[in-house]
Amino acid sequence: MKAMAGGYARATDVQHALDLLAGADGMGRVLAGGQSLIAAMNMRLSTGDMLVDISRIADLRGVTVEENRLRIGALTRHAEIETDPLIAEHAPLLTQAAGHIAHAAIRNRGTIGGALAHADPAAEFPACVLALGGMIHVQGPDGTRDIPAEDFFVDVFETALEDGVILTAITLPLAEASEKHLLRETARRSGDYALAGLCLVKRAAGHRLSAFSVGPRPLLALAAMERLDAGDIVGAVSALRAEIDPTGDTQASAAYRRHLAGVLLTRAMAEITGEPA
Ligand SMILES: Cc1cc2nc3c(=O)[nH]c(=O)nc-3n(C[C@H](O)[C@H](O)[C@H](O)COP(=O)(O)OP(=O)(O)OC[C@H]3O[C@@H](n4cnc5c(N)ncnc54)[C@H](O)[C@@H]3O)c2cc1C
Incomplete structure (x- = not known):
């Protein structure tokens, strides 16, 4: 058509x-x-x-460090994110994520602002921005507004962006030297949307965990984060499985997605702690 x-x-x-x-x-x-x-x-x-x-608007491009935050213009393409040295240093979760998104042809044109505005519950970048505690900057007829990622994703393909408003940039805290970032997902084939995926950030202040493709929107897994901070990985896995809300489709049942999310968390924590899963 x-x-x-x-x-x-x-x-x-x-x-x-x-x-x-x-x-x-x-x-x-x-x-x-x-x-x-x-x-x-x-x-x-x-x-x-x-x-x-908006694809030719120069002000919406580029990656910079400003006032102790990483600023990524909305038009920054997935392929640029995959190779940008500032992103690799300050938000390596995004570098990992870009490698999982579709294929090179799509990564060469797709933008991070588009991925966030589109808000596909199976997409990687929305979950990354949630796990990193990012801020989404928008501009509309009434001026500019900063929306915490936690308030931005509302439902399937639905965000806090109002009609007539443009997402201009994302800012993120800079990773600490000892910070660990892991994105883990399971997909049927390389380049497919994930059946289930997780973003895990371990900071001095504690863990941040988000999940994607396991509910109507990316989820910051608050109960599981609390258990991880308490050193209770088994409890975190149970909490995560209770928090997510996957649906079944032709790719995988809801029960399988719930199971996968727990397995991904167990393995990610094993990588972080060096203990066997
Ligand atoms: C075959 C295929 C496989 C894919 N696989 C994956 C995958 O595995 N993981 C993944 O995350 N994504 C995947 N994608 C989606 C891809 O990452 C898209 O590029 C991305 O979701 C949208 O970015 P875009 O710049 O192309 O946005 P567009 O397609 O141009 O726009 C998407 C939506 O966002 C709005 N929008 C875009 N930019 C802005 C802005 N700055 N301000 C306000 N609204 C805006 C548009 O109005 C539209 O509603 C896939 C796409 C295809 C075709």
């Missing part, structure tokens, strides 16, 4: 994009890498949108 758009305009800067969205009578839709949106349009899951192409 062919995609059916209600128009197209390329924005030259963020204000131009906001003006184009405001003038589209509620039908404006941001186009970034197009790797999810164009696929949805081709399947006619999305029709009649006025596409506002």
Whole structure:
């Protein structure tokens, strides 16, 4: 099937994009890498949108360290994240995640801002930003707003982003020298969406654990984090299995996804502690 758009305009800067969205009578839709949106349009899951192409806006690109935080522009592509030295040093969880996303062709065009705004519950980057305690920066007709990742993901493909608003950047705390980051997932084939996945961050202050592909949105596993901080890995696995809310589909049953999440956590903790799983 062919995609059916209600128009197209390329924005030259963020204000131009906001003006184009405001003038589209509620039908404006941001186009970034197009790797999810164009696929949805081709399947006619999305029709009649006025596409506002932000892909050439230079201000939305780039990775920098500012005021003790790592800043990643919304248009930073998955392939750039995979190889960026600042990200490898300060947020290696994202470097690991990028290698799991789809295939090179998709990673060459897909953007981190698009992945967060799209909010696929099986996607890696939303869960990473949750585990890292990230902040999502947005700009709309009423100005700018900073949304903690914990408040951003609402439901399947649903976020706190309002219509006419653009996600501009993500900022993250810089990893401490002794911090450990692990992303572990199980997929049927390399490049497929995960059947279940986990992001684990071990900081001096404690553990942070998020899970993806095991519920309607990425989950910060608070009860499991508490058990990990208490040194109770078996309890953490039980807590995680109780916290997640997977559904069954043609790929895997809910029970199998729940089982997998526990296995991934046991193995990830074995890697971190050096104890056998
Ligand atoms: C075959 C295939 C396999 C894939 N496998 C994986 C995978 O394993 N893991 C994974 O995480 N992803 C996967 N993806 C999705 C891919 O990572 C997408 O690139 C990503 O989810 C969306 O990024 P994009 O820049 O292409 O966004 P687009 O497709 O351009 O946009 C997606 C949505 O986000 C909105 N949007 C985009 N940018 C912004 C912004 N800055 N502000 C506000 N709204 C915005 C758009 O309006 C649209 O609703 C796969 C995609 C394909 C086609």
